[in-house]
Amino acid sequence: MRKILVVGSGQSGLQLALGLQSHGYDVTVLSARTPEEVYSGRVMSTQCMFDTALGHERDLGVNFWDNDAPRIEGLNVAVAGEGKPMIEWVGWLDGPAQSVDQRVKMAGWMEAFENRGGNLVIHGVTVSDLDRFVNLYDLVVVAAGRGELVELFGRDASRSPYTEPQRSLAVSYVRGMGPRPEHLRADAVRITLIPGVGELFIIPALTTSGPCDILFFEGIPGGPLDSFADLRDPGEHLHRTLELIREFVPWEYDRYRDAELTDAHGTLQGRFAPTVRHPVGTLPSGGTVLGMADVVVANDPIVGQGSNNASKCASIYLNRILEHGDRPFDTEFMQRTFDAFWEDVQYSTNWSNAMLQPPPxxxxxxxxxxxxxxxxxxxxxxxxxxxxxxxxxxxxxxxxxxxxxxxxxxxxxx
Known part of the structure; x- marks a missing residue:
């Protein structure tokens, strides 16, 4: 039985681990936090997963929240004008989308992995740890997208046009909002483009306390939406979010004026430069590890592709590992496996990067x-x-x- 180590317990790592487990592989997942710590911790992302990515979860039988998460059936696109939209329309999806708070999903998947006989180890991993582990497993996959492990994978300058963050990100998970806008026949992601300022995304979602909305600002650095870095109190974060909605997207404000955070950990803010990295990481000992999903392709979330790309990456890596059989997982295998992922993800990467610029x-x-x-x-x-x-x-x-x-x-x- 082939032994595989997955470092990281996010969308891509756990989905890959669950897939390999279903095919009889001996899989170990290293997570920095327990399921309980994940569930009770700070929100980790925004996410809206579309039909293809959700299909990979259905194929593995890990689509546990289909009956509880809001059924997202469209996208409402608006361009902000003076106090009202200059342009507004709704596009309808061929298959519904879904947003599940990653605290809920990852805690649930970690428990499912253990219940199905998987080896979940709670351990923060360093490069020196990987140097010890690499000889104990047939393949080591790094799916933890932050910290020193990411630095194992060199930046691919030919595919990374930005060296600095292009947006300041601010997220609030809220409940207690007013009714759905009358012009929407069903739940939809609402996207408002604010020329010269940034974007507001509103995503119906499922969180630890039930249905909610995610309020997500992407602000052009140095602009009026780039104003969250000094905030540490979640209540102040939400207050500033609502004030900015009232100023720049006032037609949305009435629905959210009485909203409250879903929990004390329901806010997130930060920024990063979109980066594509080379997929093979070389350890000090000369051993090699394979990077996946946002470890090697970290796009700005402006077009909501992160969790979708993670799901697609896990599916592609799973199929490549299964097809590889008993042959060694050498660097040629690692590069070819990433290349198959890049063949798919290049489109969302180039689209994301283009949307960070003023629209042509x-x-x-x-x-x-x-x-x-x-x-x-x-x-x-x-x-x-x-x-x-x-x-x-x-x-x-x-x-x-x-x-x-x-x-x-x-x-x-x-």
């Missing part, structure tokens, strides 16, 4: 055309599930022009 004229034209063409709105919404499709019309000026001409000639064209 053809994108503005497409967003405006959403007021007229429902097919465009729906296609954009489903691009979050399949970012590759966006490169056939959204990301290229000439293809955008041709698509708009096609819509004018046949408004029902997809």
């Amino acid at each position: 004229p053809h994108v503005l034209e497409l967003i405006g055309a959403g007021m007229k063409h429902q097919a465009l709105c729906d296609r954009f919404a489903n691009g979050f599930n399949n970012p590759k499709d966006l490169f056939d019309w959204f990301m290229d000026p000439e293809k955008a022009k041709a698509y708009l001409a096609e819509l004018e000639a046949n408004p029902t064209a997809v």
